[in-house]
Amino acid sequence: MYNLSVAMTTIHLPELKIDALYRRFDAPMVDCDCGLMCAPHNPSGKPFCCDICHAVPAAYQQEWDYLQPRTNLWHVWRGDECPGEKENPEELRGETPQHMLLLACLGPAHCQRQFRAVGCRQFPFFPYIASDYRFLGLAYEWAFEDTCWVISNLGRVSAEYRAEFLGVYEDLFARWQADLDSYYLQSEQMRIQFSAMNRRIPLLHRNGGFYLVSPNSERMRRVAPERLPRFGPYTT
Numbered sequence: 099m100y101n102l103s104v105a106m107t108t109i110h111l112p113e114l115k116i117d118a119l120y121r122r123f124d125a126p127m128v129d130c131d132c133g134l135m136c137a138p139h140n141p142s143g144k145p146f147c148c149d150i151c152h153a154v155p156a157a158y159q160q161e162w163d164y165l166q167p168r169t170n171l172w173h174v175w176r177g178d179e180c181p182g183e184k185e186n187p188e189e190l191r192g193e194t195p196q197h198m199l200l201l202a203c204l205g206p207a208h209c210q211r212q213f214r215a216v217g218c219r220q221f222p223f224f225p226y227i228a229s230d231y232r233f234l235g236l237a238y239e240w241a242f243e244d245t246c247w248v249i250s251n252l253g254r255v256s257a258e259y260r261a262e263f264l265g266v267y268e269d270l271f272a273r274w275q276a277d278l279d280s281y282y283l284q285s286e287q288m289r290i291q292f293s294a295m296n297r298r299i300p301l302l303h304r305n306g307g308f309y310l311v312s313p314n315s316e317r318m319r320r321v322a323p324e325r326l327p328r329f330g331p332y333t334t
């Protein structure tokens with residue numbers, strides 16, 4: 099199991115207008131229902147990112163304040179939601195930024211799209227922050243390379259979705275250093291992991307292009323999206 103966030107220590111919660119944030123982060127990620135592409139490869143038959151046995155969504159504390167009175171879709175993750183598995187919630191919570199909390203939903207058969215958390219809307223991506231703190235674009239949750247169809251089809255990600263993603267996080271980072279710091283750490287972890295694997299990091303750059311980034315020098319090489327790697331059952 100893998101959480102969708104990283105560790106942080108500082109708590110500062112700026113006021114967020116969650117309904118407005120959800121409205122401006124609603125564009126389809128790709129031109130098809132990607133859940134239909136990945137679910138057949140999951141024994142549970144669920145899209146991987148909506149299967150609590152594979153992903154525990156993280157939400158901002160302010161989102162939880164907004165969601166609680168409006169929907170029964172979510173509850174705070176207990177660690178016993180995956181049938182036959184018992185997780186230690188403290189362990190995963192310890193790896194989660196303090197300004198976020200881990201949630202579980204009713205499952206994809208009962209999804210209420212208007213109440214999807216930011217974690218649902220951004221998946222499989224996170225804001226990629228260079229070592230000099232520049233927000234360069236979208237990188238992906240590398241633990242899902244073999245399961246998420248989108249990661250193997252980055253060229254299908256819509257320009258509208260990319261623009262919304264950049265706009266939402268630019269605004270959040272302008273007001274919330276802790277959120278920027280958490281993604282800086284996640285980006286740094288990715289550089290360390292990809293350096294150890296001797297691999298370059300695929301990046302959906304904010305300029306609209308696709309790049310491979312050296313995790314050591316951080317030099318970037320522009321590539322055609324069809325040249326980006328594909329994984330697992332999505333290689334053909």
Ligand code: SF4
Pocket residue numbers: 132133134135136137145146147148221222245246247248249
């Ligand atoms: S984002 Fe990835 S894991 Fe989630 S439904 Fe789409 S293809 Fe599946």
Ligand code: SF4
Pocket residue numbers: 147148149155171203204205206207208209210213214215218
């Ligand atoms: S709220 Fe919807 S999109 Fe988010 S994890 Fe649950 S089923 Fe998936």
